[in-house]
Amino acid sequence: MVTEEDLLTAVDVAFAATGSGFAPWPPPHGDRSPLDVEYSRLTDPGRWRILGGRADAWLRAIAEAQLAEIERDVAARWAVPPRTTVSRVDRATPHGRGALPLLVARSRLGDVDDAGVTIGVGDPATCVTWFPYCGCDACDDGSDDELDQLDRHLRGIVAGEFRLLTSGRRSIMVVGADGWSASDLRRGDDVDAILAEPAGWDEVSGASWFGHGTITRARR
Secondary structure, rough: OOOHHHHHHHHHHHHHHHOOOOOOOOOOOOOOOOOOOHHHHHHHHHHHHHHHHHHHHHHHHHHHHOOOOEEOOOOOOOEEEEOEEEEEEEEEEEEOEOOOOOEOOOOEEEEEEEHHHEEEEOOEEEEEEEEOOOOOOOOOOOOHHHHHHHHHHHHHHHHHEEEEEEEEOOEEEEEEOOOEEEOOOOOOHHHHHHHHOOOOOOOOOEEOOOOOOOOOOOOO
């Protein structure tokens, strides 16, 4: 059976092909703070297509591991639609019982229709997040940081560790075992207690995809 380590290795192998032609870049600010003008500037939004190359590597590795059925250019149904402008959507429907379907969408950044990646889970789908979250020159911390965040979210969904809890405007998101993020919590809210017993909260979560596939040789 496929393991998480197997899949992550296959993603890296697939990225050698799906990421070819996309150049990574280091954090552009060094030790300085961003300039004011950089907050309203997108110098080269097209370079963020490297994120789409990484997302394609995940979809290829998932398909070759037989963890899910991959459909390209689907008509997505959104329960909670994204705040991004989506140009096309691919869907991964896992074979494992209780596992969350995954939407990987290309989204507009600046004047480039497919520079960003938007992630959704479920059917109909709830938008989880998007990359880059801003994309302006000031918020650019280099390609590695965004690629790592994309990997972290996709790994958490496939591993069955992802949880999204909402109650009104309050939300708590667990991406993996390394912690959580939250917004609009009230004074006195105990996140650990809520996660342990989320009574009164709506939750989106699913089972692990692992144990339902077999790694085949990834294409280069």
